[in-house]
Amino acid sequence: MTIPEEIDTPEIMIDRDVLKRNIDRMASAVRAKGLQLRPHVKTHKVPEIAELQLAAGAVGLTVATLGEAEIFAEHGAKDIFIAYPLWVGPRQAERLRRLAETTRIAVGVDSREAAETMAASLGDAVGEVEVLLEIDSGHHRSGIAPDATVDVARAVSRAGLRVTGVFTFPGHSYAPGMPLKAADDERLALSQASDLLSAAGFHLAHRSGGSTPTAALTGQSVATEIRPGVYVFGDAQQLELERCTAEDIALTIAATVVSRHEGNDVIPRRVILDSGSKILGGDRPSWTTGFGRLLDHPEARITGLSEHHATVVWPAEATLPALGDRLRVVPNHVCVAINLVDEVTVISGGEIVDRWRVAARGRNR
Amino acid sequence: MTIPEEIDTPEIMIDRDVLKRNIDRMASAVRAKGLQLRPHVKTHKVPEIAELQLAAGAVGLTVATLGEAEIFAEHGAKDIFIAYPLWVGPRQAERLRRLAETTRIAVGVDSREAAETMAASLGDAVGEVEVLLEIDSGHHRSGIAPDATVDVARAVSRAGLRVTGVFTFPGHSYAPGMPLKAADDERLALSQASDLLSAAGFHLAHRSGGSTPTAALTGQSVATEIRPGVYVFGDAQQLELERCTAEDIALTIAATVVSRHEGNDVIPRRVILDSGSKILGGDRPSWTTGFGRLLDHPEARITGLSEHHATVVWPAEATLPALGDRLRVVPNHVCVAINLVDEVTVISGGEIVDRWRVAARGRNR
Numbered sequence: 001m002t003i004p005e006e007i008d009t010p011e012i013m014i015d016r017d018v019l020k021r022n023i024d025r026m027a028s029a030v031r032a033k034g035l036q037l038r039p040h041v042k043t044h045k046v047p048e049i050a051e052l053q054l055a056a057g058a059v060g061l062t063v064a065t066l067g068e069a070e071i072f073a074e075h076g077a078k079d080i081f082i083a084y085p086l087w088v089g090p091r092q093a094e095r096l097r098r099l100a101e102t103t104r105i106a107v108g109v110d111s112r113e114a115a116e117t118m119a120a121s122l123g124d125a126v127g128e129v130e131v132l133l134e135i136d137s138g139h140h141r142s143g144i145a146p147d148a149t150v151d152v153a154r155a156v157s158r159a160g161l162r163v164t165g166v167f168t169f170p171g172h173s174y175a176p177g178m179p180l181k182a183a184d185d186e187r188l189a190l191s192q193a194s195d196l197l198s199a200a201g202f203h204l205a206h207r208s209g210g211s212t213p214t215a216a217l218t219g220q221s222v223a224t225e226i227r228p229g230v231y232v233f234g235d236a237q238q239l240e241l242e243r244c245t246a247e248d249i250a251l252t253i254a255a256t257v258v259s260r261h262e263g264n265d266v267i268p269r270r271v272i273l274d275s276g277s278k279i280l281g282g283d284r285p286s287w288t289t290g291f292g293r294l295l296d297h298p299e300a301r302i303t304g305l306s307e308h309h310a311t312v313v314w315p316a317e318a319t320l321p322a323l324g325d326r327l328r329v330v331p332n333h334v335c336v337a338i339n340l341v342d343e344v345t346v347i348s349g350g351e352i353v354d355r356w357r358v359a360a361r362g363r364n365r
Numbered sequence: 366m367t368i369p370e371e372i373d374t375p376e377i378m379i380d381r382d383v384l385k386r387n388i389d390r391m392a393s394a395v396r397a398k399g400l401q402l403r404p405h406v407k408t409h410k411v412p413e414i415a416e417l418q419l420a421a422g423a424v425g426l427t428v429a430t431l432g433e434a435e436i437f438a439e440h441g442a443k444d445i446f447i448a449y450p451l452w453v454g455p456r457q458a459e460r461l462r463r464l465a466e467t468t469r470i471a472v473g474v475d476s477r478e479a480a481e482t483m484a485a486s487l488g489d490a491v492g493e494v495e496v497l498l499e500i501d502s503g504h505h506r507s508g509i510a511p512d513a514t515v516d517v518a519r520a521v522s523r524a525g526l527r528v529t530g531v532f533t534f535p536g537h538s539y540a541p542g543m544p545l546k547a548a549d550d551e552r553l554a555l556s557q558a559s560d561l562l563s564a565a566g567f568h569l570a571h572r573s574g575g576s577t578p579t580a581a582l583t584g585q586s587v588a589t590e591i592r593p594g595v596y597v598f599g600d601a602q603q604l605e606l607e608r609c610t611a612e613d614i615a616l617t618i619a620a621t622v623v624s625r626h627e628g629n630d631v632i633p634r635r636v637i638l639d640s641g642s643k644i645l646g647g648d649r650p651s652w653t654t655g656f657g658r659l660l661d662h663p664e665a666r667i668t669g670l671s672e673h674h675a676t677v678v679w680p681a682e683a684t685l686p687a688l689g690d691r692l693r694v695v696p697n698h699v700c701v702a703i704n705l706v707d708e709v710t711v712i713s714g715g716e717i718v719d720r721w722r723v724a725a726r727g728r729n730r
Contacts, residue, residue: 110624113689114623
């Protein structure tokens with residue numbers, strides 16, 4: 001694809017045709033497994049994309065913060081899960097109460113203390129917010145060990161909150177060779193927690209798992225729903241984990257070659273693009289090949305990233321792009337890239353067809 | 366310092382007293398060396414802070430993009446250097462022309478092609494924009510090798526642009542043991558390029574260097590000015606490079622303990638804070654101890670960062686913070702952290718005294 005002439009760089013471009021195909025494919029795949037889809041919209045933060053996901057059959061949305069929940073509720077979402085162990089004081093409780101006036105709202109909890117604080121802050125509104133207990137399925141970030149779930153569930157109930165489910169995030173799926181193991185761990189942890197809670201008399205309407213790397217691997221599980229996010233766009237991490245192909249990449253950054261060096265024995269042969277960490281994001285897990293990929297030049301490597309410079313090393317046998325050339329860059333982690341801009345350019349058939357506001361950008365709390 | 370009760374987390378707090386002290390100290394140190402100070406305002410993107418820097422004697426501002434230049438010019442800046450090898454087509458030329466109506470404006474160039482394109486795009490306005498040639502002093506990002514400078518300078522002049530100086534960024538100073546070597550490299554590269562250009566008949570009013578790590582080491586050089594940025598706030602990288610102390614940190618992120626785990630033989634003893642990469646930024650050079658530091662707990666290590674979670678591992682001998690505790694986090698790279706929020710809270714004497722808009726946030730082009 002040629003980058004439309006009207007675009008000044010660096011700029012985030014979304015290919016609407018690829019986006020829609022990604023949304024439809026995930027919706028069909030999840031439906032075929034008999035699961036529900038509750039996509040994580042922190043990936044895109046764009047109400048127009050959430051609408052496409054809901055139209056394709058998503059049962060509701062997943063968000064990470066109260067602020068994101070508020071934006072999507074304002075845009076009409078009726079069923080939102082904040083998949084995060086929120087610490088709910090009086091100000092957060094007031095916001096939850098207001099959300100609950102228009103939306104089914106569920107919140108993650110992974111401790112007795114958080115539940116008691118939330119319940120005290122909610123006061124009379126304690127019944128209006130559902131709780132899903134967060135289970136640690138091996139990522140060892142937040143979450144309760146599966147065998148400790150019943151104790152926490154009882155404390156949450158005693159505090160007056162309704163436990164309606166469990167959830168986990170198998171985040172250790174983000175590394176080569178890990179998606180299958182992470183999907184297994186997730187299955188096991190959800191089963192163990194669900195069995196123990198059922199035996200203790202809890203009815204779990206929601207058993208929620210999933211990440212983009214494990215989405216295709218989830219199945220034969222006690223899960224009722226999955227919460228992938230990145231699948232809408234794909235990114236360089238998913239490419240390098242072989243969880244998507246170059247044809248599935250819906251979001252790229254248009255960038256210009258601003259500096260060019262043939263190099264020598266000491267200094268690398270390289271071009272500098274104007275797509276630095278302030279538009280690509282700085283994520284660079286050790287297993288990735290660089291700070292992102294060039295969509296049309298798989299042979300190139302982004303070896304360095306400063307705020308406004310991407311250093312792209314080029315192999316000796318390939319022609320170095322010219323100064324002023326415009327290239328498409330795929331960020332390593334698409335969720336943090338789109339969070340750096342207020343608007344994105346929407347492309348279809350190689351033409352600019354729309355501009356979308358990243359309405360929930362920066363809603364960190 | 367206790368985090369003021371009114372603050373919801375995660376939130377960026379700026380200690381105005383420390384900020385002013387940092388600004389005054391750098392201004393005095395640079396003055397004492399007989400140099401001029403042209404601070405890089407991409408670090409903060411806040412007009413109120415630029416005003417403090419100019420009031421303390423800065424001769425002008427450095428920015429990275431046209432968009433940043435426009436914001437600071439709107440706020441009254443009269444002397445702006447875009448320290449970046451801009452690729453200037455017709456739309457960029459029109460913006461430069463408009464800037465030049467109210468502001469002295471200089472732009473970086475590191476190739477004949479960029480100069481010719483800029484000159485053609487500027488047309489009649491070619492004389493209104495000054496050019497500083499970018500020299501590669503060892504960072505091997507953009508920039509001309511010192512011994513190739515004269516050729517490029519002649520091409521720039523032939524294109525009709527005015528070469529008024531040279532600049533370099535010794536970015537390889539950002540690693541342990543490197544600041545001194547980088548300051549030496551910078552001195553050498555600026556001298557070599559300046560000598561060659563002078564011998565070729567170019568008069569260089571501006572010989573510009575400097576980064577925060579090398580600022581204190583610059584001297585006995587041909588430089589006329591330096592362009593540090595990070596010194597206003599300090600950050601975890603500067604702390605770990607021993608270029609500032611904990612007392613110099615003016616920007617912290619207020620964060621809440623949302624999950625807490627005593628750990629066991631397999632699973633680390635840790636707390637999870639709500640300050641993820643969407644407020645800390647994802648920068649994590651290999652030589653740093655983690656994804657940032659806790660200002661009041663130097664013993665803790667931020668071992669993992671997702672978008673809304675910081676995993677903080679705590680040593681066995683220290684008390685693990687309680688759920689709901691609020692801690693101050695220092696980002697690794699302060700320039701990318703402040704670029705993630707639209708507003709910051711300003712503190713003085715432990716009280717909230719102001720809110721500042723990050724007016725140039727996201728102005729990537």
